[in-house]
Amino acid sequence: MASRLTQQNRAGWLMAGPAFLLIAAFLIIPFFMAIGFSFTNQRLVSPNPTEWVGTANYERLFGIAVLTLEAERDDDGTVRTKDGKPVFPSLRTYTRNKDGYPEFYRKREWFSFGRGDDRRTFVLATDVVFLKAVRNTLFFVVVVAPLQAAAALGLALLINRRIRGINIFRTIYFMPVVISMVVVSMLWRFIYDGQNGLLNTMLDLLTFGWFEPVDWLGQTSTALPSIMAMSIWQSVGFHMIIWLSGLQTIPESLYEAARIEGASRWQTFRHVTWPGLRNTAILVMIIITMQAFTLYPQVAVMTGGGPLDSTQSIVFQMVERGYGRQDISGGSTISVFLFLFVLSISLLQRWLTREK
Amino acid sequence: MKLKTFGAALAASTLAAGASVAQTSVTMWYHGAGNEVESNIINRIIDDFNSGQSDWNVVIESFPQESYNDSVEAAALAGNLPCIIDVDGPVMPRWAWAGYMQPLPIDESKIADFLPGTKGIWNDTLYSIGLWDAAVALYARQSTLDELDLRTPTLDNPWSRDEFQAALDAAKDSGNYEYALDLGMAWKGEWFPYAFGPFIQSFGGDMIDRSNYTTAEGALNGDAALAFGEWWQNLFAGGYAPGNSQDGADRDTGFIEGSYAFSWNGNWAAVPTMDGGVEDIVFLPAPDLGNGPTIGAASWQFGVTETCEHPDGAAAWIEHAIQDKYLAAFSDGIGLIPSTPSAAAMTTNYAPDGPLEVFFGLSNAQALVRPVTPGYPVVAKVFEKALADIADGANVADTLDAAVDEIDADIEANNGYGN
Numbered sequence A: 001m002a003s004r005l006t007q008q009n010r011a012g013w014l015m016a017g018p019a020f021l022l023i024a025a026f027l028i029i030p031f032f033m034a035i036g037f038s039f040t041n042q043r044l045v046s047p048n049p050t051e052w053v054g055t056a057n058y059e060r061l062f063g064i065a066v067l068t069l070e071a072e073r074d075d076d077g078t079v080r081t082k083d084g085k086p087v088f089p090s091l092r093t094y095t096r097n098k099d100g101y102p103e104f105y106r107k108r109e110w111f112s113f114g115r116g117d118d119r120r121t122f123v124l125a126t127d128v129v130f131l132k133a134v135r136n137t138l139f140f141v142v143v144v145a146p147l148q149a150a151a152a153l154g155l156a157l158l159i160n161r162r163i164r165g166i167n168i169f170r171t172i173y174f175m176p177v178v179i180s181m182v183v184v185s186m187l188w189r190f191i192y193d194g195q196n197g198l199l200n201t202m203l204d205l206l207t208f209g210w211f212e213p214v215d216w217l218g219q220t221s222t223a224l225p226s227i228m229a230m231s232i233w234q235s236v237g238f239h240m241i242i243w244l245s246g247l248q249t250i251p252e253s254l255y256e257a258a259r260i261e262g263a264s265r266w267q268t269f270r271h272v273t274w275p276g277l278r279n280t281a282i283l284v285m286i287i288i289t290m291q292a293f294t295l296y297p298q299v300a301v302m303t304g305g306g307p308l309d310s311t312q313s314i315v316f317q318m319v320e321r322g323y324g325r326q327d328i329s330g331g332s333t334i335s336v337f338l339f340l341f342v343l344s345i346s347l348l349q350r351w352l353t354r355e356k
Numbered sequence B: 001m002k003l004k005t006f007g008a009a010l011a012a013s014t015l016a017a018g019a020s021v022a023q024t025s026v027t028m029w030y031h032g033a034g035n036e037v038e039s040n041i042i043n044r045i046i047d048d049f050n051s052g053q054s055d056w057n058v059v060i061e062s063f064p065q066e067s068y069n070d071s072v073e074a075a076a077l078a079g080n081l082p083c084i085i086d087v088d089g090p091v092m093p094r095w096a097w098a099g100y101m102q103p104l105p106i107d108e109s110k111i112a113d114f115l116p117g118t119k120g121i122w123n124d125t126l127y128s129i130g131l132w133d134a135a136v137a138l139y140a141r142q143s144t145l146d147e148l149d150l151r152t153p154t155l156d157n158p159w160s161r162d163e164f165q166a167a168l169d170a171a172k173d174s175g176n177y178e179y180a181l182d183l184g185m186a187w188k189g190e191w192f193p194y195a196f197g198p199f200i201q202s203f204g205g206d207m208i209d210r211s212n213y214t215t216a217e218g219a220l221n222g223d224a225a226l227a228f229g230e231w232w233q234n235l236f237a238g239g240y241a242p243g244n245s246q247d248g249a250d251r252d253t254g255f256i257e258g259s260y261a262f263s264w265n266g267n268w269a270a271v272p273t274m275d276g277g278v279e280d281i282v283f284l285p286a287p288d289l290g291n292g293p294t295i296g297a298a299s300w301q302f303g304v305t306e307t308c309e310h311p312d313g314a315a316a317w318i319e320h321a322i323q324d325k326y327l328a329a330f331s332d333g334i335g336l337i338p339s340t341p342s343a344a345a346m347t348t349n350y351a352p353d354g355p356l357e358v359f360f361g362l363s364n365a366q367a368l369v370r371p372v373t374p375g376y377p378v379v380a381k382v383f384e385k386a387l388a389d390i391a392d393g394a395n396v397a398d399t400l401d402a403a404v405d406e407i408d409a410d411i412e413a414n415n416g417y418g419n
Helices: A002-008 A012-039 A058-060 A128-159 A165-177 A181-191 A198-206 A220-247 A252-261 A267-275 A276-293 A297-302 A316-324 A328-352 B002-016 B036-052 B063-080 B089-097 B144-147 B160-174 B193-201 B223-237 B249-257 B267-275 B311-321 B323-332 B342-344 B357-366 B376-391 B395-415
Strands: A065-070 A108-115 A119-125 B022-028 B056-062 B084-088 B119-122 B125-131 B134-143 B179-182 B260-266 B279-285 B295-297 B300-304 B367-369
Touching: A012 A328, A108 A128, A108 B395, A119 B063, A119 B160, A128 A165, A128 A220, A128 A276, A128 A316, A165 A220, A181 A198, A181 A220, A181 A297, A220 A267, A220 A276, A220 A297, A220 B279, A252 A267, A267 A276, A276 A328, A316 A328, B002 B193, B022 B144, B022 B311, B036 B311, B036 B323, B056 B311, B063 B084, B063 B089, B084 B089, B084 B311, B089 B119, B089 B300, B089 B376, B134 B144, B134 B193, B134 B267, B134 B295, B134 B357, B144 B279, B160 B179, B160 B260, B179 B249, B193 B223, B193 B295, B193 B376, B223 B376, B223 B395, B249 B260, B249 B267, B260 B267, B267 B279, B279 B357, B295 B357, B300 B311, B323 B342, B342 B357, B357 B367, B376 B395
Parallel strands: B022 B056, B022 B084, B179 B260, B295 B367
Antiparallel strands: A065 A119, A108 A119, B084 B300, B119 B125, B125 B300, B134 B260, B134 B279
């Protein structure tokens, strides 16, 4: 096998050579370099020699500690309260004390939950921003993947007909896909503008002035959902085309048979169309999931991760560290994490959708 | 490679054009590509230099500002730096530390009367010198001051924190303005440390401990910094200033249209604002928030690279470029503050009784350069995020603590940046 590959296909290797070299230079080598850098303190600009630091970068990303505090009590033993909530000692006394509490040093609150009236457990992390980015990205994937797949399937079913002018609709639905995401993000930033954006103006018109303008990208509750809605709209057309290609591989004879049997529309979809789309569905889900995990240009253009980290994403943090803060090793560590994470989810998806 | 060939071709054509054959080429990179006025001035300085002596021939190559720093860093990694570069003031220490630049071999007596912000000094060594500086002032209308019955602050007697707060309250309560104060939150990036860093300094805190530059602990999260943080948060929570989602267009026109009573803005916006129809504009000095009034300083400056083979040629060019007539030409051309009083006197805007004369005084009296350390680019990023988060309502102490930790971790990872 090896000898046949290397000797009898000399012309083939020659032709594949340029592409192979480019792929090696810009994909394969950087991939292994990133893994290597994640165990060093490599900087973008530095006269210091690069040093091996072991797993320090990973420990910094995932450093978590749990601290349970008792509420403060007055001299007579009653729990001190402010605005009806118990008052807890300042976390600063624990997180700024290197000698007294080394396990909490330089950590900050990620989230906390109460235990009864007078105890509260705080989960502290070294890199809260990164953990928020992971949470946001997961949320983004969990919402966007099914919604986008379903919307794309709906559109594909709509345009999978032989009527006059259907290509116009196909083109319209596909149009956002060919526009660069950066451009689309800029446009949607104007649409979402808090004062006189298109969305606020339209809602104002439709409700006869009853609607109060919302700063869509400027508040934590609406920023990420706004980005989700726009992302679904932007690439739904791409997945529509994949679904459409799947739909057109289902033989017309199956539909004829269903009609003869007197199947309803739903029964036809459930027992003919859907089983015929099985492989397409797997492909669409895996592609959407992988794309959703690389959420970046929307965040970079529209919010920069804010407000209050509510739109931080894994890839945005990767660029922000590696390039913005010139910490190549930190960015590489996040990219290795993202690779392993997406890989394991894709493997899980493959396993869940395997032929039984 | 391509750049080199291009540079060589340019050099060759200049030589063929009739300059002296004995001249040695000195290459130079500049950040002002795309700005015709700026290019004309810099080219004129170079032409004057090349034809005025017979030893050196400066060859310029211009880059767009957005990609200039990337180009220099990439060229440094590839070993392709030119001889003369221009460098943004606060970035200079990083490039000097990284070994891109060498101390500037010019006679210091020639820059004795330069504005403090135009001298790029790191570790007591001069690395770069600027032909201009920039300054920030509190834009207001005289009519606003009269209407709200406010004292006009002066350099010697600026507003105190209470007076500033009273002015904001008066503007807000008058109901005539959408917001009392426009801070320019629409301008992300370097605007934050440049324009807002002075506020924390005026409170008595700082972005980093300047006594040794090895930690931000105590400076960025001490009592003064916490007081600043609370004050900063209240500007937004109290409805005085538009926050992070301010629209860029509102920033440009809001003050002109009268939506904002006061605007914290740079000298570069002064001419457009006056042209926009604000006739009774006054440029007020920064308020004294407790520890003296301060504004940011340092703009683009010229320096010589470590790999330069002819530093004497580069120095000759820089000494040529820092003549008053050229400082004045740049100021008249693109509105910047000239580096010397004698050059200021030659300009339209900054001459005594000129419309922007006040900015020269501001630069001279209130300017404090941003932290002079190779770690500055990271400090700036961290500071920007902390201020944006506090404006959005984040807990002040937690946010500043986290910022300190991030800055300190970066300093440690870089072995103290040589400090």
